[in-house]
Amino acid sequence: MDRIAAFNECLRHKGLKNTSQRMIILETFLGSKSHYSTEDLYLKLRKDHPKIGYATIHRTLKLFAECGIAIELNFGDGQTRFEPLRANHHHDHLVCTSCGKVIEFTEPQIEDLQAQVAAAHGFVIKRHRHELYGLCSNCAANS
Amino acid sequence: MDRIAAFNECLRHKGLKNTSQRMIILETFLGSKSHYSTEDLYLKLRKDHPKIGYATIHRTLKLFAECGIAIELNFGDGQTRFEPLRANHHHDHLVCTSCGKVIEFTEPQIEDLQAQVAAAHGFVIKRHRHELYGLCSNCAANS
DNA sequence: TACCTTTCTGAAAGTCATTTTCATTTTCCT
């Protein structure tokens, strides 16, 4: 089941309706680079769909997160970002504080170790956030 | 050099002035448990120092962070928290999403692995955030 | 298809943590 079908399934399950706005937002969201803030997506959509309001876009992004289509990210700049979720593809982030570049990484050994840490405290992990902030190779070279 | 001296040093270095408010805020901040939001500290200080304004407290906490006396934390609840920084005592956090409990952990192997990840991307880490969200042992038992 | 109930939408208003403004006070260098 692709993500569009999964979203429709989630709408049906929640008793919500499918609308042209939701489909447009979903297709745009899935069809481009990750890590969108509401503002980012609003500005992008405005070109072809100027009638879609900011509130609808934000409500829809939150709905994607509820439906497991997206995850919310927060890189500490005061804006929530949303990223399409790929099945079985968890990753964490390197964030360049100079140019804003985001690099994704996966490190199973870290995942294992953090599970051990949680277990040692009797803690049940629901989700985690592991972000490394600093300078990407380009920015490090030019500084 | 203790943290009060370090803060005075930082003020001097930045050409800023030492004030009674800053000293009161610093002593209160250092002298109690961690993870204060501005609101938390404002409410605590109000008992003995009702004349100190919210804005001053918030400005001072930000200044502590600039001076390396504190670090900013964000556990995704919409409030920035500040924690006194102990020299050579980095740690990360387990955050209970049910009761708000915060457990600190240190795992040198994770620190090593994340350094390797960054190095592999030519990325220079300045700081990082590693937070595990879920249920503490108490909340897990009662759910 | 026509109807009807529920949900959705978009603009505007509201919320809330944080930041800024500004008149006054305080610090601290000379």
Added chain:
DNA sequence: AGGAAAATGAAAATGACTTTCAGAAAGGTA
């Protein structure tokens, strides 16, 4: 002590996000 520079506190402003609400649209039913 004198005075320039910075700090303070109350209030206003900001900005991301959320809610409100009246009209529009979806989609189940007959």
